[in-house]
Amino acid sequence: DVKVTQSSRYLVKRTGEKVFLECVQDMDHENMFWYRQDPGLGLRLIYFSYDVKMKEKGDIPEGYSVSREKKERFSLILESASTNQTSMYLCASSLSQETKNIQYFGAGTRLSVL
């Protein structure tokens, strides 16, 4: 079974702090994704990566950056956390093959910024 692990289920941070959300997958997937999930808005793509050190902006990248130094790990960085970044963050990965383009999700990190 594919396993996508997010380092924290719950995080509480203060405004202005630098926040790191970590995601690790164990299936050698090329693609990795960071989403935020808000009630009534569904999941919105923040950033994705299709290879080591490669990244592309999603629909809502403002206020976020990412890092992918190793294939299995994809980090989401909030440079200076703000209250409007309080949300559920989901990481996902997928194998870059047309017949296997299913995204596998982590359990999520619920971030509260006070």
Add this chain to the structure above:
Amino acid sequence: AQTVTQSQPEMSVQEAETVTLSCTYDTSENNYYLFWYKQPPSRQMILVIRQEAYKQQNATENRFSVNFQKAAKSFSLKISDSQLGDTAMYFCAFMKHSITDKLIFGTGTRLQVFP
């Protein structure tokens, strides 16, 4: 740009009954994929069912089946013999044919199954 619309924020169904969740999408693409994902309370999001747009036949997975109407851009999910464990948020999602596997999600439908 592609969009996905789920017009039912909440639905409920009695155990053993059948329920249908609606999804419509907008795209100018011809080759794409459609998905239904399930997110149980406080648990991981998992794939329910996947449909390839070039396939006429509707996808089925046990009690879950879809009604894919390409011309109408409609992709509804039917859950037969509903079980308490089907209680979850259900998201419809669209992916155009590409190597990056980017998904566009709808806003979700919260399904409650009552005993």
